[in-house]
Amino acid sequence: MQDIFPLLPPEEELALENSYAVLDAMDETGYTNDGSEVMVVDDSILSKPVVELLGPSACLVMSCNSSLRYLVLHIKNAAKFMSLEVQLLDDSERYRTFHVSNGRSITTISNDLCELPLHLGDHWQFVKLDLEDLTHCAFGTRYLSISQIKLFSSCRVGVMFLADKIYADAELPPFLRVLKTDKKNFYVI
Numbered sequence: 001m002q003d004i005f006p007l008l009p010p011e012e013e014l015a016l017e018n019s020y021a022v023l024d025a026m027d028e029t030g031y032t033n034d035g036s037e038v039m040v041v042d043d044s045i046l047s048k049p050v051v052e053l054l055g056p057s058a059c060l061v062m063s064c065n066s067s068l069r070y071l072v073l074h075i076k077n078a079a080k081f082m083s084l085e086v087q088l089l090d091d092s093e094r095y096r097t098f099h100v101s102n103g104r105s106i107t108t109i110s111n112d113l114c115e116l117p118l119h120l121g122d123h124w125q126f127v128k129l130d131l132e133d134l135t136h137c138a139f140g141t142r143y144l145s146i147s148q149i150k151l152f153s154s155c156r157v158g159v160m161f162l163a164d165k166i167y168a169d170a171e172l173p174p175f176l177r178v179l180k181t182d183k184k185n186f187y188v189i
Helices: 020-030 131-139
Strands: 004-008 037-043 048-054 059-066 070-077 083-090 095-101 108-110 113-117 124-130 143-152 155-163
Touching: 004 020, 004 059, 020 037, 020 048, 020 059, 037 155, 048 059, 059 155, 070 143, 083 131, 095 124, 095 131, 113 131, 124 131, 131 143, 143 155
Parallel strands: 095 113
Antiparallel strands: 004 155, 037 048, 048 155, 059 143, 070 124, 070 155, 083 095, 083 143, 108 113
16 A cells, blocks of 8 residues: 655645645745746646746745655756755654755755755656655664655756655556656656
């Protein structure tokens, strides 16, 4: 039995633009005067709506309480800096933060913060974080649960979910799948 917690889209019938996290992020960028935007756009490659984050203060915040091990994102590099921040609780009852960014080139660990580099190619790709392994390697503790995820601009995100293991695309619920099919062939987007 699969154990998957969808974050974006949060459920099959809910349109991205009606997601609480997306609405909140759109409101937040409305208060800034720095040109930041969070919007739902139709991606021509995926042929479906995705969330686009642009500008220095664009941020998508997902609060959650889950002990699932893997964080999976389907993101598109916007050829600019972007980062992902994951806050979690470990077995020492301390909150730890992982800050993953394509603007970094080295890993640093201090107190409750681990900063990691992220290499992104030019197009859509999956980012899979093994939170159990990262917590053990960075802090020598055991991962218990994730409390918050923040995605900072600039990028596009189509799918974000937590899972107990890495699933093949065909094993995912239809609204979280990335592979497209025509009547005879499967192809990757």
